[in-house]
Amino acid sequence: MNAAGREILAGNTRAAARLMRDLDDEIPAAIRTLKRLYRHTGRAYILGVTGAPGSGKSTLVNRITTHLRKRGKSVGIVAIDPTSPFSGGAILGDRIRMQQHALDEGVFIKSLATRGHLGGLSRSTIDIVNVMDAMGKDVILIETVGVGQDEVEIVKVAHTNLVLVVPGLGDDIQAIKAGILEIADIFVINKSDRDGADKAKREIETMVSMGIFKEGKWKPPVLSAVAATDEGTVELLEAVDRHQEYIYQEGNLLRYRREKARVELVEILKARLIEKAVSDLDAHGLLDPLLTEMAKKRLDPYTISEKVVDHSFAFHLLNGGKPASVKGRGNRR
Amino acid sequence: MATAKGKSVAATPKKAARKVRILVGKPGLDGHDRGAKIIARALRDAGVEVIYTGLHQTPEMIVSAAAQEDVDGIGLSILSGAHNYLFPRILQLLREKKMGDVVLFGGGIIPDDDIPKLVKKGVDRVFTPGTPIQEIVDYVNERIRPRK
Incomplete structure (x- = not known):
């Protein structure tokens, strides 16, 4: 170390x-x-909070943090906001709603920009959660960027996923579409003091009831909250406790950990392999000529990619060997 | 890893350069943050990652956030007249936390006579009302570099 x-x-x-x-x-x-x-790592409980922009994620994270601190838990918060596709800059403003914890030594807040990564998280989110975990934080809250329908990466990172829904967005067809609404372990109808809150709750409940839940499987509860006034936070945390018990049942935890391991590995591999492939092509003086050929429509990217992939892997080197032997991979062309 | 620019693909997967991170905050009691928001927005457009902490910050809150966010600079907007206390206090806290390399700058309603004194104490730059935004952006681009 x-x-x-x-x-x-x-x-x-x-x-x-x-x-x-x-x-x-x-x-x-x-x-x-x-x-x-x-x-x-592996000791912290990871809680994902996702929902549309303005649905109250930061405010809810702030409330949850207060209650967790009352329970004596230390808290890490990873809050993600979007990077400008034009300038590469970002305004990370999630701390505004969390200022009451600014001087609490038991709370660590890290703001991240997406830096072009899709899926609702930054590329670095898992790494940073791992650092907070190693620091000894008991609970780590991940607040995704304000999401639309398809940014569901959080499902593979968090033990429990809270999906925030606010009244007045769409009808019951929106509620049965695929994507974000499928990933909830717990639904939170936030701003439930507003018109249409009952309707939104009913629609989500109907959607949940359409699913088929086998005996012993987790069925996402639909809770009402007003994060701004702390209404419903206690009940929400009780639901998180129940989901944690469910996750910690024999079998579930292992499955969760394997799924998380898979995501970590695939994400890291993706980045490394692309980097390696492109820089190797470049180092062999192949990249620019290939791109020129493609630009002239004499070569297609499918053929090039197939060739690159076919000549890149040497998995037999991983067989029985230590992971370190991966370094030796590279039966070049 | 995606690149929208027409640059050579070969250059992009290499180690990305660090982004400049700057905390923009409003210490003290006044509640007017339009100026701070305009600065935050302009810096965003200049490619900076701006951590905006909002109103009514104490020096302790600002320095604690700056530490957790590992920023390269802190920009403060002070309209309350308390600049002669707030700036030096933040500098003191930064030194105590061994964060003396963080560049502190600011602006607001600050009398001309006070500016040299603040600069002498270690405030890197003080902007007064009427400063063009571009001047502040140019200053940040030139003066604040991501740490090693």
Whole structure:
């Protein structure tokens, strides 16, 4: 364990903050530290909060945090806002609603920009959750960007997913479409003091009841809340407790952990393989000629990709060997 | 990893350069944050990741947020007249937390006579009302670099 890793395990916020920034900025040395921290992860309970822009995610996260602190839990918050596709800049404003926790040593808030990553999270979110986990945070709240219908990456990262719905958005057909509404472990009808809240609740309940739930399977409850006044937060956390009990049942937890492991691996592989393939092509002086051929329509990207992939993998090197032998992969063309 | 620009694809998957991160906050009691929001927006358009913390911040809150967010600079809007307390206090807290490399700048209704004193204490730059936004953006671009 290096010095930074030791400080993070001891809960040093400054060291953790710097590592998180380095991970977000894809600094190679940060990955080395994270590798060492990885086996100290897996203790935190991860709670996802997602919903449309303005549905009250930050306000709810703030309320949940207050109640968790009353229970004596330490809390990490990862709040994600969108990056401008034009300038690459971002305004990260989720802290505004969480200022009451700004001086609480038991709460660590990290704001992230999507930096072009789709799916509702930043590419670095899993890494940063892992750092908070290693720091010893009991509960980690992930607030996604304001999402539409299809940004469902959170489902694979969090133990329990809260989906916020506000009154007045769409009809019951919206409610049976695929996507975001499928990922909820718990529905929260927020701003339920507004007109149409009962209708929204009924529609979601109807949608849930259309699903087929086998004996012993989790059926998402539909709760009402007004995050702005803290109404319904206690009941919401009780529902989270029940879902946690469900998750922690033998079998469920292992399945969850394997699914999360799969996502982590696939995401990291994706990034690494693309980087490796493109830079290798470039190093062999192949990239520019191939692109020119494509631009002239003499070659197609499907054929090139097939060739690249067929010549890139050497999985037999992983057989029985240590993961380190992956470095030796590369039966080049 | 996606790239919208027409640049060579070869250059993009390499290590992305760090983004500049700046905290924009409003310490003290006044409740007018239009100026701070305009600055936040202009910096966003200049490619900066702006952490906007909102109104009524104490120096302790600002420095704690700056530490957790690992920012390169802090920009404060102060219209309340308390600048001679707030700026030095934040500088002191930054030094205590060994965050002396974070650049502190600000603006607001600040008398000309006070500016040299604030600069002497370590405020990097003070902007007064009427400063064109572009001047502030140029200053940030030139002066604030992402940390190593």
